[in-house]
Amino acid sequence: MTDHSTIAAREVLTEAGPMIAGRSLWQDAWRRLRKNKAAVASAIVLLLLALAGIFGPLVAPHPYDRIYPQYVRTPASLEAYPKAERIIPAFESVVSRARVETGSAEVEGSTVRMPISSSEALDPRIVRYVDRSDLFENARIEELSADGRSGVMVADVHRLRFLFGTDSNGRDLLARILIGIRVSLAIGVLASAMALLFGVSYGAIAGYLGGRVDGVMMRIVDILYSLPFIFFVILLVVFFGRNFILIFIAIGATEWLDMARIVRGQALMLKRQEFVQAAEALGVDNSGILRRHIIPNTLGPVVVFVTLLVPKAILLESLLSFLGLGVQEPLTSLGLLISDGAANIQGATWLLIYPAIALTVILFALNFLGDGLRDALDPKDR
Amino acid sequence: MGENKTDTILSIRGLNVSFATHDGEVRAVKNVDFDVRPGETVAIVGESGSGKSQSMMALMGLLASNGRATGSARYRDQELIGMSERRLNKVRGEKITMIFQEPMTSLDPLYKIGRQISEPLIHHGGLLSAAQARPRVLELLRLVGIPDPERRIDSYPHELSGGQRQRVMIAMALANNPDILIADEPTTALDVTVQAQILALLAELQSRLGMAIVFITHDLGIVRRFADRVYVMRSGEVVEEGATEALFSTPKHAYTKMLLEAEPTGRKAPPPANAPILLEGRNVEVTFTIGGGFLAGEPLMLRAVNRISIALKKGQTIGIVGESGSGKSTLGRALLRLLPSDGAIRFGGRDISTAGREEMRPLRREMQLVFQDPFGSLSPRMTIGQVITEGLLVHEPSLSGKDRDRRAIEALREVGLDPAMRNRYAHEFSGGQRQRIAIARAIILKPKVVVLDEPTSALDRSVQKQIVDLLRDLQQAHDLSYLFISHDLAVVRAMSDYIIVMKQGQIVEEGPTAEIFDDPREEYTQTLMAAAIDVTKFRAAAPS
Numbered sequence: 001m002t003d004h005s006t007i008a009a010r011e012v013l014t015e016a017g018p019m020i021a022g023r024s025l026w027q028d029a030w031r032r033l034r035k036n037k038a039a040v041a042s043a044i045v046l047l048l049l050a051l052a053g054i055f056g057p058l059v060a061p062h063p064y065d066r067i068y069p070q071y072v073r074t075p076a077s078l079e080a081y082p083k084a085e086r087i088i089p090a091f092e093s094v095v096s097r098a099r100v101e102t103g104s105a106e107v108e109g110s111t112v113r114m115p116i117s118s119s120e121a122l123d124p125r126i127v128r129y130v131d132r133s134d135l136f137e138n139a140r141i142e143e144l145s146a147d148g149r150s151g152v153m154v155a156d157v158h159r160l161r162f163l164f165g166t167d168s169n170g171r172d173l174l175a176r177i178l179i180g181i182r183v184s185l186a187i188g189v190l191a192s193a194m195a196l197l198f199g200v201s202y203g204a205i206a207g208y209l210g211g212r213v214d215g216v217m218m219r220i221v222d223i224l225y226s227l228p229f230i231f232f233v234i235l236l237v238v239f240f241g242r243n244f245i246l247i248f249i250a251i252g253a254t255e256w257l258d259m260a261r262i263v264r265g266q267a268l269m270l271k272r273q274e275f276v277q278a279a280e281a282l283g284v285d286n287s288g289i290l291r292r293h294i295i296p297n298t299l300g301p302v303v304v305f306v307t308l309l310v311p312k313a314i315l316l317e318s319l320l321s322f323l324g325l326g327v328q329e330p331l332t333s334l335g336l337l338i339s340d341g342a343a344n345i346q347g348a349t350w351l352l353i354y355p356a357i358a359l360t361v362i363l364f365a366l367n368f369l370g371d372g373l374r375d376a377l378d379p380k381d382r
Numbered sequence: 383m384g385e386n387k388t389d390t391i392l393s394i395r396g397l398n399v400s401f402a403t404h405d406g407e408v409r410a411v412k413n414v415d416f417d418v419r420p421g422e423t424v425a426i427v428g429e430s431g432s433g434k435s436q437s438m439m440a441l442m443g444l445l446a447s448n449g450r451a452t453g454s455a456r457y458r459d460q461e462l463i464g465m466s467e468r469r470l471n472k473v474r475g476e477k478i479t480m481i482f483q484e485p486m487t488s489l490d491p492l493y494k495i496g497r498q499i500s501e502p503l504i505h506h507g508g509l510l511s512a513a514q515a516r517p518r519v520l521e522l523l524r525l526v527g528i529p530d531p532e533r534r535i536d537s538y539p540h541e542l543s544g545g546q547r548q549r550v551m552i553a554m555a556l557a558n559n560p561d562i563l564i565a566d567e568p569t570t571a572l573d574v575t576v577q578a579q580i581l582a583l584l585a586e587l588q589s590r591l592g593m594a595i596v597f598i599t600h601d602l603g604i605v606r607r608f609a610d611r612v613y614v615m616r617s618g619e620v621v622e623e624g625a626t627e628a629l630f631s632t633p634k635h636a637y638t639k640m641l642l643e644a645e646p647t648g649r650k651a652p653p654p655a656n657a658p659i660l661l662e663g664r665n666v667e668v669t670f671t672i673g674g675g676f677l678a679g680e681p682l683m684l685r686a687v688n689r690i691s692i693a694l695k696k697g698q699t700i701g702i703v704g705e706s707g708s709g710k711s712t713l714g715r716a717l718l719r720l721l722p723s724d725g726a727i728r729f730g731g732r733d734i735s736t737a738g739r740e741e742m743r744p745l746r747r748e749m750q751l752v753f754q755d756p757f758g759s760l761s762p763r764m765t766i767g768q769v770i771t772e773g774l775l776v777h778e779p780s781l782s783g784k785d786r787d788r789r790a791i792e793a794l795r796e797v798g799l800d801p802a803m804r805n806r807y808a809h810e811f812s813g814g815q816r817q818r819i820a821i822a823r824a825i826i827l828k829p830k831v832v833v834l835d836e837p838t839s840a841l842d843r844s845v846q847k848q849i850v851d852l853l854r855d856l857q858q859a860h861d862l863s864y865l866f867i868s869h870d871l872a873v874v875r876a877m878s879d880y881i882i883v884m885k886q887g888q889i890v891e892e893g894p895t896a897e898i899f900d901d902p903r904e905e906y907t908q909t910l911m912a913a914a915i916d917v918t919k920f921r922a923a924a925p926s
Contacts, residue, residue, distance in 0.1 A: 271417065274759035278823070281720060282773040283746030296763040
């Protein structure tokens with residue numbers, strides 16, 4: 001039925017006049033994809049998240065590994081820290097360490113002042129006690145009396161914003177989520193790229209050559225399939241130590257098996273197609289047929305599978321990190337952050353909520369994009 | 383039909399069908415009127431894309447999801463267009479039924495045919511159980527001439543031949559004694575002999591059961607033999623209608639005339655007697671192994687081509703005819719050494735029967751192949767320029783991109799296509815254009831022998847004629863030798879000077895074209911001719 005309608009559509013198209021530039025299936029798919037609002041929105045979201053992952057840590061107000069001992073498990077807030085009521089007690093407590101007589105402190109704008117005196121001359125080095133705190137900076141002694149025994153301790157209040165709060169070590173969660181997005185997306189993309197490269201060529205060769213070659217190649221895949229994934233990763237970690245690169249090697253090395261099977265199935269179907277037989281009748285050699293005919297024609301389902309593979313890789317990495325086999329502190333990933341948040345769910349819900357939202361958005365976007373691509377590339381709908 | 387000729391049971395007025403596509407709305411059927419009277423046979427004729435199927439699909443509520451029908455289609459007193467699905471189900475499947483072109487796919491492979499036939503009985507016929515429906519199913523199977531119905535009722539569709547499956551489809555359609563049977567190209571996928579049987583069955587059933595038949599087809603031969611009245615459709619419109627005999631004897635519209643004259647004509651003269659033999663096969667055998675292998679037991683050996691000898695001279699066209707499964711395509715591929723075979727094959731005096739892929743490669747440019755399916759034989763991911771010049775990459779690797787482009791332009795001109803289109807992709811072309819592209823791909827290498835494997839079977843008659851003319855012109859221009867494989871006797875007759883008739887992998891009869899057509903000796907050839915010619919000749923032979 002659709003055949004007839006499309007043929008009719010073509011006829012209209014050709015009658016419309018010469019259109020020299022061809023419209024490839026990819027351009028067709030692209031047009032179709034652009035009409036799918038969910039897919040386009042997902043693509044934009046992914047692009048923004050990727051940019052945030054790449055450039056975010058550079059522009060974020062706090063480095064992802066900076067520890068603020070005074071701000072352990074600070075709740076997420078739009079207001080800057082320290083809050084007003086905390087300034088004076090904190091200032092009193094740091095100044096008291098200098099073992100000087102203290103008066104009452106008062107806040108003026110972004111500075112805090114407190115008269116101090118001592119039985120001996122004030123040592124100017126006591127300002128370090130104040131500077132050492134995360135709350136104050138640029139401490140100095142003003143209005144020093146002639147005998148040097150009394151003066152006013154003045155310090156600027158160091159205002160910090162923790163939009164997403166801080167974790168149980170006092171690190172800014174926003175910066176950590178940004179670096180987590182970077183790590184998770186990188187693992188997702190790199191592991192998928194590895195699965196893509198290896199799986200597509202392996203599957204295409206096995207499927208096209210067929211016969212014994214296919215038998216042996218696919219039995220190897222079967223054997224690798226039978227290795228439990230976690231066991232395989234633990235084995236790798238035991239041999240090579242914990243290493244960032246190892247994670248995507250581990251994920252890529254297991255995910256290419258699926259890819260190889262999908263591509264092999266496609267290749268088996270494609271090699272019976274007449275255009276492949278026609279190429280054989282032209283005398284094209286195996287590598288030419290694989291490169292020009294088999295692989296380009298498998299790419300439709302492969303592209304779709306990749307968009308589903310990326311979230312799978314991200315989830316696997318999360319699983320590994322959750323189990324403590326993934327990336328190492330202070331570097332982090334969304335999976336690690338979530339595992340951390342899960343451990344602190346009672347006292348600090350923001351530690352779970354924000355990384356979980358980030359991961360969910362990525363997964364949703366990838367799945368919508370994958371769905372959109374599948375619809376766009378589906379020849380039945382053409 | 384005499385007494386109530388004025389009654390119409392189906393009356394279609396101003397029917398429009400349109401499809402929403404990415405290129406805007408496409409109108410497949412434009413404002414057409416049809417009438418069907420009780421017990422008559424109405425044929426709707428047109429080429430692919432003319433909207434003949436869609437107009438019937440519309441009234442059955444079977445349009446694709448992007449399709450929309452407007453207008454009126456009245457069955458007795460009920461308006462079918464816009465009727466709710468539930469009420470429509472009472473009409474379709476019971477009063478109006480349909481059989482489709484593809485008997486291989488219109489039956490569900492998972493259910494026994496008895497169950498599939500009993501389904502409409504249980505749904506519409508008021509029968510309660512499968513057991514109660516069984517006698518009626520057996521009766522239906524007997525009615526449509528399925529041999530041994532007690533056994534066949536428990537068969538799965540794959541155990542039946544194509545013709546038998548189409549009979550089962552007809553039995554399903556007849557289960558509830560419909561008023562109207564819509565037959566959408568019911569015989570197109572079948573061999574000529576089976577086609578003749580199915581048509582005879584339909585005619586007989588109609589005379590016994592008295593239903594009206596709407597026959598959708600592109601084959602004028604069938605129309606002429608079978609229909610009382612004809613509607614001719616072209617690009618969504620009815621261009622001519624009338625009683626069959628009147629329409630065939632005095633067609634009014636130019637398009638009808640063109641359709642009637644679309645049969646390929648002309649005969650090919652044999653090559654000079656001293657022409658050298660180019661391609662020769664002696665006792666060629668091809669055996670397929672089915673199953674077998676590790677732990678799978680003894681494989682089944684199927685001999686697709688059984689000791690066939692053939693000699694193709696320079697400038698000659700040998701037509702190989704036979705029904706599906708006769709091994710004619712396999713023979714063609716074996717002679718090109720695309721399939722492993724036994725026996726001796728010589729090309730240009732050189733024995734190639736043991737040549738491997740590497741040895742064959744330089745010879746490939748001299749022996750080319752054109753396929754049946756113009757939709758499957760062009761890679762969808764390449765521009766047609768790339769498709770055509772792929773052979774040059776292999777055989778003339780020293781050519782620059784510019785030279786290849788020049789050759790592509792030449793080849794496209796030669797097959798009558800606009801070279802400006804070489805940057806387009808295959809899906810943007812019609813079937814006939816694609817077949818021209820496939821031919822351009824073969825001739826760009828300047829081959830000596832071309833095996834044409836049903837090159838015209840998937841095409842409309844008028845396009846078929848153009849392709850036949852093109853192939854003839856190319857043969858003259860380049861002194862080509864053709865091996866023309868087809869089940870279509872009219873095309874074979876126009877193309878070849880020598881004919882081989884194959885059945886079950888063996889040669890039944892061979893000889894010069896005129897001899898085979900005018901004076902077939904073997905019984906099989908005679909049935910084949912009779913079936914084909916019976917369909918093409920005027921319905922003088924049919925009982926009135």
